[in-house]
Amino acid sequence: MISNFEKEIINRLIDKYEKSKSFTGDNKVNQRFTIKIPSLFPKYNDHSEYELFEALNDSIDTLVKKSFVIAKANSAHVYSTVTLNVDKLAEIYKYVGRQEKKDINNSILEILANYKERNQILNLYCTSQNERIDSNKSIQFFNDDLLELENILLAVDELLKVDTETFVRDFSVKVFKDSKVFERIAGKVVNLIYEYGDFPEKDKVLGNLNIIKNPTYVNFKGPGSIFIKEQRLDLTNFRGDLAVSSIMLSDIDKIDITGKAVITIENLTSFHTFSDKEMFAIYLGGYHNSVRREFIKKLHQQNSQKAFFHFGDIDAGGFKILEHLKHDTGIDFIPYKMEIETLEAYRKYTKKLTENDKKRLLKLVDGQYHNVVKYMLDNNCKLEQEALNVE
Structure with missing residues (x-):
């Protein structure tokens, strides 16, 4: 032996x-x-x-x-x-008792070929791994377990098809016929999606893709009324916000905005401290998932004459969230306090850019927000929206 x-x-x-x-x-x-x-x-x-x-x-x-x-x-x-x-x-x-690497690589290539064309994230990942095999480099998210690798790619494929809130356990049962499989590979799945996708925060990837541990709540406040099962609730004089769970969204008949505008707010602290009696505020929580997206779209359909603003961090992630919001809702959101003047007014609260910040901003420098993006790169600065509440 x-x-x-x-x-x-x-x-x-x-x-x-x-x-x-x-x-x-x-x-x-x-x-x-x-x-x-x-x-x-x-x-x-x-x-x-x-x-x-x-x-x-x-x-x-x-x-x-x-x-x-x-x-x-x-x-x-x-x-x-x-x-x-x-x-x-x-x-x-x-x-x-060791399998030859060339045989393992051939098996990996077959798996990659099977998943490469399923969505953009998998295409980028599979293309990159093909190049790594050609260069004799290690395969990302592969730990000598071909079944696990295939499960990871299958999970990525299925996650991007989820259009309604789904509990983690239910997703695992549906895809793998086992309630525990996804839990074991979730870390690698999230890392892959974050690296090859376009998400500003890794810890919110699954929530953005409608995979949840608990139901999502949409928080909102401000001048307006909401009609739920023919019952009218006037929010105008509320001191705080109201939260409606994803389960109740289908019960909302109408949302009537009486103020001059609607604003989505990226950060929860900023949402709670935001105060403008003329603006109906919605907590976005980073990239919106289908629940918040459908709520915003319904609100816009019933209040299309109102202006729609978005308030987020002045960094690459903040502008990416804004673009994502505009693209997926079809609403032409206007940046709120996400310009050069805000950076200059709160200069002492700005932070220096990381190398990753610079790379992401360079991809935006020729876009719609080129003036503020160029300013950030030239002055090596970014600003979290919470800073606007410190004075």
Whole structure:
């Protein structure tokens, strides 16, 4: 029976081989794949660890006898290095029960081909992984489990089709016939969608895609009335906001805005502190999901003569949310306090741009908000909307 020491030595050597140009066939010189035994097993030269020394020597001797490795030892039979015999690779893979990387890559390529055209996020991911395979780089979100990889891609495919609020458990049962599968891969799924999609906040990706642990509530306040099952509720003189759950949205018959405008607000703190008796305010919570989107669209249909504003962070994410809101609702939202004047007025509260901020802003520099975006890049600044409440 193969020993753990044998497995450790062989797997380390194969790892080095599979990361090399010899594996891809691009090598111009013969490569040797060697490990230093004292580095891999620090206690090997510890005289108090004689049993470990003997067991490790026996394992190396076995590998040498099988011609799997070439080992270098001194006169006291103390090994210094072990080198892989690449002429015996097929036998070596079989001996340690390891699947050859080229076979794994072929299986991955088949999976990628099956999912590549299903949506834009999967297309970008699959294209990138094809390039990584060609360059002999590791596959993102793959941990030597082909079934898990396919489940991750299936989840991404199905998530982008969800158009009504769905509980996490119910989504898992529907897609995988198992209530726990999605929970186990959710972290990798979210990371993939966040990296290859267009979402400003990773922790809100699932909520934006209508996958929830609890029902969504739409918070709103301001001058207007809401009619629910023919009952009228006047919000104009309310001191705070009202929240309606996603379950109740279909019961709303009409929303009548009596003020001059409607405003969506990205941040919850800013929503609660916002005060304008002429504006009906809705808490957006980052990217809107289908619940908030349908509420806003219904409100616009019944109050199309009103102006619609959006108040968000003055950063790449804030402008992305605004564009997303305009695109998915068909409403021409006007930026509210998201201009150069606000940045200058609250200069002492601005923050410096991260490298990621700069990359995202550069993609917006030629767009509709080019003046403020260029100002942010030139002055290395961004502003969270909560800062407008500090004075």
